[in-house]
Amino acid sequence: MRKIFRKYPYPADYIVIALFISLSVFFFAKKLKNTSMAFFAVVETFSGEKQVIGLFNDTVLEVRGKIGITKVEIHAGKARILSSPCRRKLCERRGWISASWESSACLPNGVWLYITGEKTGIDAVTF
Amino acid sequence: MKIGLRRIIELSLFSTLIIALHAIESLINPTFFRLGLGNALILYLLLKKDVSSAFLTVLLKIAASGFITxxxxxxxxxxxxxxxxxxxxxxxxxxxxxxxGPIGASVPASCAHNAIVLISAELVIKGIFSSLFPFIFVFSIFSGILTGTAAYAIFISLKNLDTKQDVYKINL
Known part of the structure; x- marks a missing residue:
């Protein structure tokens, strides 16, 4: 027991703490580089069906809407409506969304895609 | 594995304290991300006693906390x-x-605990691990340092306590 007090804290303790603090800085730096505090993409349909997917979980979702299937792509912290059976394809033209509370909707098919997370920045700019 | 009376009493004492700490923490913070101050006693057992005593205490803690919560x-x-x-x-x-020492073991243990909880949550909510891990990692470092310091405080408070004599008194 006396040994513990004489030697405490052990040199290994300092090494472990320094290592883990460095790791946390690395993880934070990596996260801040990849995202602006946006965490999840949410896909809602006209029927009330809701899917929540992490923005860094690269995937393509197929969502059944009123007139067919809408494909939603999530890739590297961004999300977009990849394809939809609507006529004018406005939702596809909206392109990638990545900031918190940005959204993209296909009204004819009743599919709504939006990003959740901490609200940052400006909602919109108009002239 | 032979378990003597002294060991049973010691394990009961430590398990009770760990479960009590766990129950109090559960009341204060109902989420899975707690400080885990009960682990200070596990660290004490690992450093002062042996691995098997600490392992038995962990098993008791898991079972009892399951029943309590x-x-x-x-x-x-x-x-x-x-x-x-x-x-x-x-x-x-x-x-x-x-x-x-206790802090050097507690910090990685806390990180491992919270990482496993997040991996389990990932099965239900996809992407939660990559989204929350950096934040939980920092929390784990702080809780690990706190738990390790608590273990050190237990060393100080128990340094003059001879448990063997106390058990003999109980036997009388």
Missing amino acids: GSIVSPVFLAISAASMSSFAVMVIFIKVFRT
């Missing part, structure tokens, strides 16, 4: 058990192999 019949219990076992394994590795 009512999670024993839910899938959450599996996640908590896996997290507790992994954190114990990390503590043993760091203390016995890397020869760290």
Whole structure:
């Protein structure tokens, strides 16, 4: 027991703490580089069906809407409506969304895609 | 494995304290991300006693906390058990192999515990691990340092306590 007090804290303790603090800085730096505090993409349909997917979980979702299937792509912290059976394809033209509370909707098919997370920045700019 | 009366009393004492701390923390913070101050006693057992005593205490803690919180019949219990076992394994590795003290073992154990909880949550909510891990990692470092310091405080408070004599008094 006396040994513990004489030697405490052990040199290994300092090494472990320094290592883990460095790791946390690395993880934070990596996260801040990849995202602006946006965490999840949410896909809602006209029927009330809701899917929540992490923005860094690269995937393509197929969502059944009123007139067919809408494909939603999530890739590297961004999300977009990849394809939809609507006529004018406005939702596809909206392109990638990545900031918190940005959204993209296909009204004819009743599919709504939006990003959740901490609200940052400006909602919109108009002239 | 032979368990003497003295060991049974010691294990009961430590298990009761750990379960009490766990129950209090559960009341204060109902989420899975707690400080885990009960682990200070596990660290004490690992450093002062032996691995088997600490392991038995961890098993008792997992079972009892499952009954107390009512999670024993839910899938959450599996996640908590896996997290507790992994954190114990990390503590043993760091203390016995890397020869760290309580803080040096507690920090990685806390990180391992919370990482396993997040991996379990990932099965339900996709992407939660990559989204929350950096934040939980920082929280784990702080809680690990706190728990390690608490273990050190236990060393100080128990340094003059001869448990063997106390047990003999109980036997009388």
